[in-house]
Amino acid sequence: MADKYDVVVIGAGPAGYVCAIRAAQLGLKTVCIEKWRDKSGKGVNGGTCLNVGCIPSKALLDSSHKYWELSHSIQDHGIVPKDVELDVSAMIKRKDKIVKQLTGGIAGLFKANKVTSLFGTGKLLADRKVEYKDNDGNVSVIEADNVVIASGSQPIDIPVAPIDGEVILDSSGGLDLEEVPGRLGVIGAGVIGLELGSVWRRLGSEVILLEAMEDFLAIMDQQVARETHKIMKKQGLDIRLGCRVTGSKIKGRGKSKKVEVSYQTSDGKEATETFDKLIVCVGRRPFTEGLLAPDCGVDLDERGSIFVNEHCATNAPGVWAVGDVVRGPMLAHKGSEEGVMVAERIVGQKTQVNYDIIPNVIYTHPEVASVGLNEEQVKQSGEPYKVGVFPFVASGRALAADDSDGMVKLIAHEKTDRILGCHIVGPSAADLVQQVAIAMEFGSTAEDLGMIVFGHPTLSEAVHEAALAANGHAIHIPNKTKR
Numbered sequence: 001m002a003d004k005y006d007v008v009v010i011g012a013g014p015a016g017y018v019c020a021i022r023a024a025q026l027g028l029k030t031v032c033i034e035k036w037r038d039k040s041g042k043g044v045n046g047g048t049c050l051n052v053g054c055i056p057s058k059a060l061l062d063s064s065h066k067y068w069e070l071s072h073s074i075q076d077h078g079i080v081p082k083d084v085e086l087d088v089s090a091m092i093k094r095k096d097k098i099v100k101q102l103t104g105g106i107a108g109l110f111k112a113n114k115v116t117s118l119f120g121t122g123k124l125l126a127d128r129k130v131e132y133k134d135n136d137g138n139v140s141v142i143e144a145d146n147v148v149i150a151s152g153s154q155p156i157d158i159p160v161a162p163i164d165g166e167v168i169l170d171s172s173g174g175l176d177l178e179e180v181p182g183r184l185g186v187i188g189a190g191v192i193g194l195e196l197g198s199v200w201r202r203l204g205s206e207v208i209l210l211e212a213m214e215d216f217l218a219i220m221d222q223q224v225a226r227e228t229h230k231i232m233k234k235q236g237l238d239i240r241l242g243c244r245v246t247g248s249k250i251k252g253r254g255k256s257k258k259v260e261v262s263y264q265t266s267d268g269k270e271a272t273e274t275f276d277k278l279i280v281c282v283g284r285r286p287f288t289e290g291l292l293a294p295d296c297g298v299d300l301d302e303r304g305s306i307f308v309n310e311h312c313a314t315n316a317p318g319v320w321a322v323g324d325v326v327r328g329p330m331l332a333h334k335g336s337e338e339g340v341m342v343a344e345r346i347v348g349q350k351t352q353v354n355y356d357i358i359p360n361v362i363y364t365h366p367e368v369a370s371v372g373l374n375e376e377q378v379k380q381s382g383e384p385y386k387v388g389v390f391p392f393v394a395s396g397r398a399l400a401a402d403d404s405d406g407m408v409k410l411i412a413h414e415k416t417d418r419i420l421g422c423h424i425v426g427p428s429a430a431d432l433v434q435q436v437a438i439a440m441e442f443g444s445t446a447e448d449l450g451m452i453v454f455g456h457p458t459l460s461e462a463v464h465e466a467a468l469a470a471n472g473h474a475i476h477i478p479n480k481t482k483r
């Protein structure tokens with residue numbers, strides 16, 4: 001006989017496992033099915049984020065940053081390190097240990113919240129039934145009042161550079177290199193390309209990023225993007241804009257295998273570069289392979305995402321979808337909030353996700369973070385606006401830390417003074433932008449933020465000063481506008 005649950009969640013990434021936990025907290029009998037297996041073949045929760053995404057990339061970014069500081073800038077503090085050595089395999093092992101700790105943590109949370117955790121593959125059938133195939137191939141059917149699809153995304157592969165897992169890698173391969181490549185090519189200078197490029201650059205690779213777009217970080221605030229570009233160049237990242245990769249050829253064998261990449265520049269010229277390794281980071285696509293029976297009633301949109309309304313309900317009654325597999329930015333926290341919203345809506349609450357206030361971060365050093373509208377978007381809306389900018393070079397805390405590249409840019413409505421967006425490149429930008437996200441959620445004006453007492457000396461003072469600057473009241477820089 002089929003098992004019956006209140007909620008079946010397919011996928012235990014940050015969208016799915018959070019949804020399952022919240023549903024169980026609300027008293028719903030919940031099961032979560034996950035097909036991911038670790039290197040030893042054992043089922044493991046956590047999805048892309050914990051296994052090959054947010055967490056392992058940040059582990060390597062932090063390790064490589066420490067190495068870069070030791071080999072480049074620590075001398076300025078009067079510390080002269082001797083015989084600094086790099087042990088890549090220990091670095092990768094540390095990363096794997098963190099991943100294991102966190103994925104194991106989800107198992108603990110499932111247990112504590114009484115979520116049934118199953119390893120294997122789920123497939124949505126008609127009428128809210130889910131076919132479950134365990135990792136030994138046994139098939140059963142689970143019935144549920146609600147099904148939540150949280151099957152995530154996977155890297156886009158491009159035929160001009162097919163992944164061979166040896167020389168041409170996707171982002172997961174780029175997190176698992178056993179030695180530092182002499183010459184590393186990265187296709188795509190987006191979020192993931194910049195993060196992975198930074199890791200290996202700091203560890204000693206010559207890194208060339210080939211980016212098809214003419215504008216650097218085209219969807220970001222362009223003033224902050226320009227500043228970021230300057231900083232990345234200073235760090236030795238060779239970012240070539242307007243360069244579309246058109247082909248790749250593997251050359252040599254065994255250890256001396258390399259890849260020759262051909263690309264076209266925006267003025268139509270053909271060029272080639274040869275790399276020891278190539279990481280393809282051209283974005284991610286929703287993952288729905290083998291997931292949907294033809295009569296399950298769920299529709300896809302033109303991008304292949306599961307079609308949902310603003311509350312993540314699909315076209316099939318009682319079937320929801322959350323996270324990377326649906327529209328919106330592919331970010332872990334966006335999926336988690338959707339997971340919470342769906343669990344709470346299942347029990348009749350009116351929870352919503354505020355899609356206008358979702359922070360977005362690139363974890364390079366310094367970090368690049370934004371929330372709300374950028375200047376280009378505000379300009380396009382036609383609304384009058386004002387801008388306050390505060391450079392970290394004027395921050396005592398940033399100077400003390402020898403970390404003063406970048407700036408905070410805050411945009412507010414010219415008339416209402418309401419904060420419309422904030423864009424930061426600088427130390428701890430991810431945490432700083434979160435302060436503005438909170439202010440925006442409470443409907444804060446730039447003046448409100450300027451009236452809050454900030455501790456001294458903190459990096460947060462740069463946010464305070466940018467808010468003051470929007471109204472011409474900054475203290476620690478000359479004001480462009482007097483109001």
Ligand code: FAD
Nearest residue numbers: 011013014015035047048049053122152323324330331332
């Ligand atoms: P996923 O995490 O992809 O999880 C989906 C799960 O569903 C997977 O475990 C999959 O095995 C499972 N699944 C799929 N189909 C089935 C099925 N039929 N049956 C059973 N299980 C199934 N985001 C951030 O917010 N911050 C970051 O710093 C960040 N860094 C990143 C760095 C890298 C290198 C990468 C690749 C991504 C990064 N992301 C980051 C993006 C983030 O990882 C994703 O947005 C997030 O993981 C999406 O969560 P999800 O739960 O929707 O999907």
Ligand code: AMP
Nearest residue numbers: 188190191210211212213244245282283
């Ligand atoms: P993101 O979506 O942030 O992961 O960034 C992916 C980047 O890859 C985008 O900026 C794309 O313009 C870029 N890209 C996609 N295809 C190619 C290609 N063939 N050559 C170079 N860059 C590409």
